[in-house]
Amino acid sequence: MAKLKLALYWAASCGGCEIAQLEIGDKILKLVEAADIVFWPVAIDVKYKDVEAMPDQSIDVCLFNGAIRNSEQEHMAKMLRNKSKVMIAYGSCAHEGCIPGLANMFNRQSIFERVYLETPSTVNKEKVIPQTRYQAPEGELVIPEFYDTVKTLPQTVDVDYIIPGCPPEERTTWLALEALLSGKLPPKGTVITHNAKAVCDDCPRERNVKKVKKIYRTFEIVPEPVICLLEQGLMCAGIATRGGCGAPCPQANMPCTGCYGPVDGVIDQGAHFLNAVASVIDSNDPVEIQRIIDDIQDPVGTFYRYSLADSILRRARIK
Amino acid sequence: MSWEPKIVGFLCNWCSYRGADLAGTTRLKFAPNVKVIKVPCSTRVEPAFVLKAFQFGADGVLILGCHPGDCHYVEGNYKTMRRLPLLKKMLAQLGVEEARVRLDWVSASEGEKYAKIVNDMTEVVRALGPFQPNNKEGNNG
Numbered sequence: 049m050a051k052l053k054l055a056l057y058w059a060a061s062c063g064g065c066e067i068a069q070l071e072i073g074d075k076i077l078k079l080v081e082a083a084d085i086v087f088w089p090v091a092i093d094v095k096y097k098d099v100e101a102m103p104d105q106s107i108d109v110c111l112f113n114g115a116i117r118n119s120e121q122e123h124m125a126k127m128l129r130n131k132s133k134v135m136i137a138y139g140s141c142a143h144e145g146c147i148p149g150l151a152n153m154f155n156r157q158s159i160f161e162r163v164y165l166e167t168p169s170t171v172n173k174e175k176v177i178p179q180t181r182y183q184a185p186e187g188e189l190v191i192p193e194f195y196d197t198v199k200t201l202p203q204t205v206d207v208d209y210i211i212p213g214c215p216p217e218e219r220t221t222w223l224a225l226e227a228l229l230s231g232k233l234p235p236k237g238t239v240i241t242h243n244a245k246a247v248c249d250d251c252p253r254e255r256n257v258k259k260v261k262k263i264y265r266t267f268e269i270v271p272e273p274v275i276c277l278l279e280q281g282l283m284c285a286g287i288a289t290r291g292g293c294g295a296p297c298p299q300a301n302m303p304c305t306g307c308y309g310p311v312d313g314v315i316d317q318g319a320h321f322l323n324a325v326a327s328v329i330d331s332n333d334p335v336e337i338q339r340i341i342d343d344i345q346d347p348v349g350t351f352y353r354y355s356l357a358d359s360i361l362r363r364a365r366i367k
Numbered sequence: 368m369s370w371e372p373k374i375v376g377f378l379c380n381w382c383s384y385r386g387a388d389l390a391g392t393t394r395l396k397f398a399p400n401v402k403v404i405k406v407p408c409s410t411r412v413e414p415a416f417v418l419k420a421f422q423f424g425a426d427g428v429l430i431l432g433c434h435p436g437d438c439h440y441v442e443g444n445y446k447t448m449r450r451l452p453l454l455k456k457m458l459a460q461l462g463v464e465e466a467r468v469r470l471d472w473v474s475a476s477e478g479e480k481y482a483k484i485v486n487d488m489t490e491v492v493r494a495l496g497p498f499q500p501n502n503k504e505g506n507n508g
Contacts, residue, residue, distance in 0.1 A: 153460070153461075314415075315415065316415045319415040319454075320413075320415065322414050322450070322453055322457060323414050323415075323450060325453065326449045326450035326453050327446060327449070327450070329449040331449070332435065332442075332445045334452075337449050337452060338452055341453050341456060346460075347456050347457035347460060348457055351457060359418070360415065360418040360419055360422050361418055361421065361422065361461055361463075361500055362500075363461075364461045364462045365462030365499070366462060367462070
């Protein structure tokens with residue numbers, strides 16, 4: 049059998065997904081036995097023009113991580129889609145926007161002003177702001193256009209599978225790679241994980257009371273080791289988040305922040321999480337309810353930490 | 368044609384929908400801008416319903432339930448009472464004006480209150496103007 053041709057690419061992401069891909073450890077030897085890596089900017093020197101020269105559909109699988117935040121990333125997403133038989137969104141940024149997607153609370157202008165003019169450590173007397181084209185004495189320089197709105201990979205191109213997580217756990221990565229190598233692929237559109245139910249299904253903590261009088265931030269309390277973190281007033285997103293990660297965070301006393309995205313059938317993870325939090329508030333008094341809610345400093349950042357770009361509203365309205 | 372506010376009204380089956388019915392049968396005149404969706408209980412209205420209403424072109428969302436203590440399912444409306452302030456706080460961050468979402472209590476005998484709420488909300492939303500979920504900032508390029 050001919051070896052699989054594998055491409056890996058990164059767009060708006062932190063580089064953590066590349067590390068997660070290497071986390072499969074010595075299984076990488078099995079991978080390179082069965083697959084040739086034809087494009088991987090972080091590790092091998094293949095230029096964009098080399099990818100452009102490849103025939104359409106000549107790459108078997110593309111693992112694409114990172115959100116779409118500028119024109120270069122959109123161009124690469126479209127090109128790799130054309131060149132690849134199977135397109136996989138790898139990691140939360142490609143899947144649902146992730147942390148880069150939180151920039152959808154702002155737009156290009158406000159981000160540029162903050163970054164290039166307002167930050168205390170910036171010295172920019174001429175108030176230079178990036179332009180896409182610049183006429184230098186040596187010739188015209190062109191850089192990608194920065195978009196107002198961060199998009200997810202499925203909002204940009206047709207995506208066959210999703211490997212969720214920020215970054216994906218090693219077991220999730222290998223589950224997907226094994227399916228690829230054995231040719232036993234799930235139906236198109238599947239979010240590949242060990243468990244399609246919520247993180248709570250993997251979590252050993254006990255749930256029983258569901259009554260919260262005060263909401264805490266993680267640094268404010270040391271949680272009790274057995275009881276559900278949400279029931280202790282910590283904003284644990286496990287109840288609104290796809291499982292399969294094995295619930296490592298709640299088992300280490302840290303609330304789930306939601307990186308595996310929504311469970312099947314839920315289109316808006318943040319709204320789902322918000323709903324779950326509201327249901328544990330223990331009060332029938334509007335004033336007290338408001339006081340408890342006031343403990344949540346940043347609802348968008350809490351509920352949509354990974355999924356703002358993939359939410360129903362997708363971004364904040366800016367006047 | 369001039370713009371008219373489009374308001375989606377989620378009305379609980381047991382109190383508010385009957386209150387709206389009463390407003391009709393007593394032939395009260397009130398604004399025609401609320402499109403009513405009957406729900407079993409105000410707590411059936413998940414936050415995602417409100418977001419979806421905006422996504423599909425609503426300019427405002429009105430949620431009406433039984434008065435606290437009167438819920439047919441004993442405590443459904445208390446859950447709504449906890450959920451809506453949190454949703455509104457989040458919507459405010461996302462640039463959705465607070466007055467576009469309203470929660471109120473209307474019993475089966477309060478036809479007049481229903482008509483007044485509909486009129487009030489229609490005028491409030493009219494003053495805010497059309498809701499554009501992804502305004503020009505939302506377009507790439």
